[in-house]
Every structure is written in structure tokens, then in C-alpha cells.
Amino acid sequence: MIKSTILILLLFVSNISVAQNSETLDEKLKKAVTNENLTGAVWSTISDDIVTTGAIGLKNADTKEILEKNDRVLIGSVTKTLIATGILRLASQEKLDIETPVYKILPDIPFINPWREDNPVTIRDLLNHTSGIEDSRFWQVFSTESTPSTPLEHIFSKNPSVLKVRNISGTRFSYSNMGYSFLGLIIEKIAQESYETYLDKNLLIPLGMENSTFQFTTQKGVNIDPHLAMGHFDDGTTQENIPMFLRPAGQFTTTARDIGLFARFLMSDGTINGKVFIDKGLLKQMGNPTSTESYKNGLKSGYQFGLSYRDRYGVVGKFHRGNTIGYRATFYLFPEQKKGFFISYNADSEAANYEKFNTIFINHLGITKHEKQKTNGNLASSFKEFDGYYKMNPIRFKMFAYLDLLFNSIKVELENNKLVIKSIQKEDYDLLPLGDNLFRKKDRVKASHVFYKNDNTPMISDGLVTYEKISSFYLGLMWISLILGLVGMMIILFRGFYLLFQKQLFKRNQTITLPFLSIIGLLIPLPFLLNQSFLNLGDFTFANVLLAIVTGFLPLAMILGIRKIWKTKTLTIDTAGTLFILQWTLVLIYWGVFPLRLWY
Known part of the structure; x- marks a missing residue:
């Protein structure tokens, strides 16, 4: 009887296991989309040159329209892989040399580069995010002032300081959306037409990506694309696509199948119909960095030509992720096994575990797991x-x-x-x-x-x-400065409210009136900022100007407070609080935080 019961239980467990293992990829993805509270996704897999596609969830949460596998989506920064491929195409045609200093192609937009004589910024540096320029500014990302045809030069001419080179170019990776926007400008200079038009004709069509475009498309207003899935946020609200200043870094509309075709080409020998489209040597360099300090010291991981080396889940591949307002995407290649996958979610969620989907795809494709490199027991x-x-x-x-x-x-x-x-x-x-x-x-x-x-x-x-x-001493000083600044804030706020209730705050000889009011003044922009769309965070708006004024006035109020203390020759806890805040605001000015100008 006991043996029979055990046998029945084993059969039951075995059946459950078989049922779980027999779940299709589509079923697993649907379950994950539901569990992560996402709106929808389109996906494709590539295995032995076969492209398989699918779709899950809703195209638009408001209309409850179902997302179809041929619907178009936005892929954010995965666009950079396509821009890089476009540059490699031009290099393969000998229309440019990726080692060329950028100033030779665009002399009117110079970098602020202390190392220009020996280490000018090159096209390779822009491709590899090793130019040394920063990523972006608020006004370049969170703005409704851009149009689909805003000249790319505006990104750099509005404020030339954005092109300050902070380290020797070519030596260290630092992700830069501005760098890839520069590549769009270089394509325009060489092609003598917009990069969107040129790449649509000379990159996408030859690759068979007929349902994709670099041109701006949206769900409402002009440039409407009825097949473009709506973007969504955590709470389910919808967001149509809007123009961006840094569009070569993240503006691209595509389908799951088209990205599957693109992935298949990147894992090929670089030919189309027997003719070289991209030099095989350049193609193989994608995701294999060779110029950085870390590489020269023995580390193989990093980023090159639009793809990064990625070691996760027990497998090693080439990778790019992307996100733009309302969307996220993942692009993964395993060239040695001729396999890969792509997924784009029409939901930009801060709470979702997107890594879960990568595991599902990797297990489904049967990507070969690597043995962990053995450790050396002795640390020098x-x-x-x-x-x-x-x-x-x-x-x-x-x-x-x-x-x-x-x-x-x-x-x-x-x-x-x-x-x-x-x-x-x-x-x-x-x-x-x-x-x-x-x-x-x-x-x-x-x-x-x-x-x-x-x-x-x-x-x-x-x-x-x-x-x-x-230096730990220097870092410690910065922390002490912060802590003293916050303590000073509490002292002035406590004392200020106490004096206010005692009806002594506005007496003639009161030393903390201005410091107290300046701290309270920091709250003034909040209601205006809360009523302002986050899409306008980088624009010259009333709320943003008000924020700059109150943050700029804070150190001035402390100086005036100290001046009054000096005149009255009164040394109290108010003096300490004012000095604590003053030193902190001076540190914030040194670091470029105050005044807080989001549009600059």
C-alpha cells in the first residue's frame, strides 16, 4: 500500500514537471508579462537563421486593442546598434575612416579637449562611448521644444560646454547619448541629406527591414502610424511618442521581425546576395572592445561599435538595452551559436523585473552554459x-x-x-x-x-x-559638509518657527530672518513643478526658473545672515546653523548644483 502511494505521488509530480516543461515560449512570456504587470510586448528569436516572432498583451490600455506581432514599437537606445551599423557600412564603402578625428569632418562644432593635439576625439571614440563627453543634459532629454526636424547642430550649439572632454578620449567607457547624436550629424555631413532618409534607403532596405524607419512617427497628431503601439507607464497611463533632441541615440520604429532580420545579419559574414555589405572584420569587432585601459590591462568586457559584451545567467553574449518614454527593449546575440532574441515592451516600468524575460529566452534557445573560470586561491x-x-x-x-x-x-x-x-x-x-x-x-x-x-x-x-x-579624508570631508549642512537646515528651521510663534522673527536685529525665509522659499516651486509634466523638466518654464531663483538665493541669504551676525556681534546656535548651511551651499556651487538650472 505504501509503495503504491509513493508510486502514485511520483507519477503525479512527474506529470506536473512535464506539464511545466512543455509550456511554450509564448505561454511563459505571457505569464511573465502578467506577473510583472506590464502592458504588452513584441518579441523575436533567431536560431539557425530562422526568425520566429510573437506578441503579448495590449497595444493600447485605453482602447484595449490587442498587440499583434507585426505591430511597430520603439526600441530606445537599441537604435545605437543600428546607427553604429550605418557607420560601419559607410566605412566599408570607404566613405569615411572610423579613425578620423571628428573636428576634420565637423570643424564648426569643436570639442573642448585639453588633449586634442595627441588624442583628438575620433569616430571610433563616438561609436565606443569613449569620447570623454558626458551623456546628456536635462534640456536634451526632458523637453517638448524639439521637433522632428530640429537641426542636430542645435544639440551642441545651444550650450557648447556640453562638449567638454573630461578624460583622454579612447581610454575609458562612459555612455553618451550626445556621442551617438554626433554620429547622426557625421552621417548627414557625408551623405548631404538627413541621416534618417539616408539610413532608411541605404541600410534598412538592403537588410530587408521594410517595416522600420529612423523617421519620427507617433500615434497622434502629425506623422501618425496606426500600427505603432502606444507607450505606457507603471500606472497604466498612456504616452504617445514625442520628438527628441538626441534622436540618433534613440529614435527608431520597427517590428519584431525586422529586428530579427537585423540580428541575423549581424551574426553573418557581412554579405548580402554574395556581395560585401559590411566588412567582416568590422562586423566581428562589434561588442569586442580593444582600445580602453581596461582591455589593455587584460579585461575583455566592454562596449564596441554599438554592442556590449555581457556575462550573465551563465552565458556570454553581445547585448544592448534601450528605453525611451513609455517603452523598454532588449537585444541579445550569441554569434558563435547563431542565436539571439529581441523583446520590446510598450511599458516603461520601474517596478518590473525585466531580467526575468532574458532568462526565459536563454533557456528556450538552449544557449550553451559556460563553466566558471577557476579562481586563483592566492591574492597577491x-x-x-x-x-x-x-x-x-x-x-x-x-x-x-x-x-x-x-x-x-x-x-x-x-x-x-x-x-x-x-x-x-x-x-x-x-x-x-x-x-x-x-x-x-x-x-x-x-x-x-x-x-x-x-x-x-x-x-x-x-x-x-x-x-x-x-582620499578617504576628502570623501569624509564631503560627507561632513553634507551632514553639517542638513543639521544647519534643521537648526534654522526649528529656530525660525520658534521665533515666528514668539512674534520675534521680523524684529530689526533678528539675524536668521533671511536664512529662514530662504529655506522656506525652497518649497515655493514644488506645486508648480508637480503641476508641470516631467517632459518639461529641461525646458525654460516658470517652475524651472523659480527653482533656479530659490536655489540661487539660498547661499546669498546665508551670506547676508552672517553679515548681520557680524554687525550685531552675536554668537549663538543661529550663527552655527547659518555657517553650516553657507559652507554646504558653497560646496554645491563649486559642484555646479546651485543655482539649479535644469534648462542649461
Whole structure:
């Protein structure tokens, strides 16, 4: 009886397992879309040159229209892979040389480059995000002032400081939407027509991508495309596509099948109908960086020609993700196995686990898992000098440099023959030694980090982010400045409200009247900002101007407060609070935070 019961239970469990394993890819994706509360997605897989497509969910949450597999979607920064391919096509036709300094092609738009004589910014640098220029400014991303035909020159001519080169070009990766917008401008210079028109004719049509375009399309107003899926946010609200300033970096409309055809070509020998379309040598370099400091010190991961090397889920591939307002997309290639996948969600959710879908595709395609590279048990004693604090260099956004210093710096500690990386925002993780200066995260299969020195400064890189060692004393001072500034705010606010209730705040000799009012004044723009669309965060609006005024007045109010304290010769806790705030605001001015001008 017991044996029979056990046998029945085993058969039951076995049947459940078979049922689970027999779930189709479409069923698994539908379940994941539902569980992650996403609106919909279109997808394609590539295996042995066969392109398979599908669709899940809704095209428009308002109308409840079903998303079809031939509907068009936006893919955000995956557009960069196509722009890079367009540049490689021009290089294969010998219409440009990717080693050419950009100033020779566009002399009227110069970089502010201290290293120009020996290290000018080249087309290769723009392709590889190693130009040294920052990613973007608020006004270039969050704006409704752009039109589908706004000249690309406007991105750089409005404020030339955006083209300041922060490190020697070619040496370190730093993602830059401006860099890829520059590539669009270079295509226009060479082709003598808009990059959209040129690439539609000379890249998309030869690749068979007849349902795709670089031209602006939307769901409402002009340039309507009835087949374009509506974008969505976390709460289910819809968002139609709007023009962007940095359009070569993220403006592209396509179908799942067309991206499947594109992926198949990237894993080919570069020929179409027996004729070379893109030089095979250039094609094979995509996703295989060769110029950065991290590569020259032994690390193979990084970004090149529109694709990045990616080591996740026990497999190694080439990858690009993208997101734009209302959409997200993932593009993954495994060239050695001639397999890949693409998925674009018409929902830009901050809560969803998009990585879940990658696992589903990788398991479905049967991508070969790699054995983890064996660790070297002995950590050289010389690594003791790498122990300490590190800051990102370069950082993506100039505006956030101060915040990145405080909250994105990391600490490296030697612990039990391994290196431990600690940070405020992320979980701690271990780096296991592989020999020489290479290390591997536990969940990676190959080297993921390299330690090296640049001008005797200890450096760490994973190929996509580079950190340089900084003084713990300096970082500590920055934290003390922040803490004192916040303490000063609390002192002045507490004392100000107390004096207000005592009807003494506006007496003639009161020293903290202006400091108190300036802090309260920081709240004035809030209702206007809340009533303003986030799409206007970078525009010259009343709310944004008001924000600049109140943040600019804060340090001035502290100076006037200190001046009054000096005149009255009164040293109280109010004095300390005002001084604490003053020193902090001066630090914020130094870092370019105050006054907060989002349109600049």
C-alpha cells in the first residue's frame, strides 16, 4: 500500500514537471508579462537563421486593442546598434575612416579637449562611448521644444560646454547619448541629406527591414502610424511618442521581425546576395572592445561599435538595452551559436523585473552554459594598496557629479583572500582572484573586473564603469559638509518657527530672518513643478526658473545672515546653523548644483 502511494505521488509530480516543461515560449512570456504587470510586448528569436516572432498583451490600455506581432514599437537606445551599423557600412564603402578625428569632418562644432593635439576625439571614440563627453543634459532629454526636424547642430550649439572632454578620449567607457547624436550629424555631413532618409534607403532596405524607419512617427497628431503601439507607464497611463533632441541615440520604429532580420545579419559574414555589405572584420569587432585601459590591462568586457559584451545567467553574449518614454527593449546575440532574441515592451516600468524575460529566452534557445573560470586561491600582497575608497571617473552626468561622489563611490576591502566591494546603494559583492590583476564576481563565468594603475593611481574597471582611488579624508570631508549642512537646515528651521510663534522673527536685529525665509522659499516651486509634466523638466518654464531663483538665493541669504551676525556681534546656535548651511551651499556651487538650472 505504501509503495503504491509513493508510486502514485511520483507519477503525479512527474506529470506536473512535464506539464511545466512543455509550456511554450509564448505561454511563459505571457505569464511573465502578467506577473510583472506590464502592458504588452513584441518579441523575436533567431536560431539557425530562422526568425520566429510573437506578441503579448495590449497595444493600447485605453482602447484595449490587442498587440499583434507585426505591430511597430520603439526600441530606445537599441537604435545605437543600428546607427553604429550605418557607420560601419559607410566605412566599408570607404566613405569615411572610423579613425578620423571628428573636428576634420565637423570643424564648426569643436570639442573642448585639453588633449586634442595627441588624442583628438575620433569616430571610433563616438561609436565606443569613449569620447570623454558626458551623456546628456536635462534640456536634451526632458523637453517638448524639439521637433522632428530640429537641426542636430542645435544639440551642441545651444550650450557648447556640453562638449567638454573630461578624460583622454579612447581610454575609458562612459555612455553618451550626445556621442551617438554626433554620429547622426557625421552621417548627414557625408551623405548631404538627413541621416534618417539616408539610413532608411541605404541600410534598412538592403537588410530587408521594410517595416522600420529612423523617421519620427507617433500615434497622434502629425506623422501618425496606426500600427505603432502606444507607450505606457507603471500606472497604466498612456504616452504617445514625442520628438527628441538626441534622436540618433534613440529614435527608431520597427517590428519584431525586422529586428530579427537585423540580428541575423549581424551574426553573418557581412554579405548580402554574395556581395560585401559590411566588412567582416568590422562586423566581428562589434561588442569586442580593444582600445580602453581596461582591455589593455587584460579585461575583455566592454562596449564596441554599438554592442556590449555581457556575462550573465551563465552565458556570454553581445547585448544592448534601450528605453525611451513609455517603452523598454532588449537585444541579445550569441554569434558563435547563431542565436539571439529581441523583446520590446510598450511599458516603461520601474517596478518590473525585466531580467526575468532574458532568462526565459536563454533557456528556450538552449544557449550553451559556460563553466566558471577557476579562481586563483592566492591574492597577491600587492593588492593591499588597492584597499580604500573609489569614485567613478568619468561620470555620465555632470549635474549629478556631486551626488555620484557621495552615493556611488565604493569601498574596496581585502577579506579572506578576496576583495569585497561595498557601496551605499547596492548590495556588497565579492571579487574572486583569477590571477594577475583580474577578478570575477561570483555569478559571472569569466573575468568581470580588472585592477590596474594609471599614473600611480589605483583604478578598478568592469569595462563599463571605471573607478579611481580617492582620499578617504576628502570623501569624509564631503560627507561632513553634507551632514553639517542638513543639521544647519534643521537648526534654522526649528529656530525660525520658534521665533515666528514668539512674534520675534521680523524684529530689526533678528539675524536668521533671511536664512529662514530662504529655506522656506525652497518649497515655493514644488506645486508648480508637480503641476508641470516631467517632459518639461529641461525646458525654460516658470517652475524651472523659480527653482533656479530659490536655489540661487539660498547661499546669498546665508551670506547676508552672517553679515548681520557680524554687525550685531552675536554668537549663538543661529550663527552655527547659518555657517553650516553657507559652507554646504558653497560646496554645491563649486559642484555646479546651485543655482539649479535644469534648462542649461
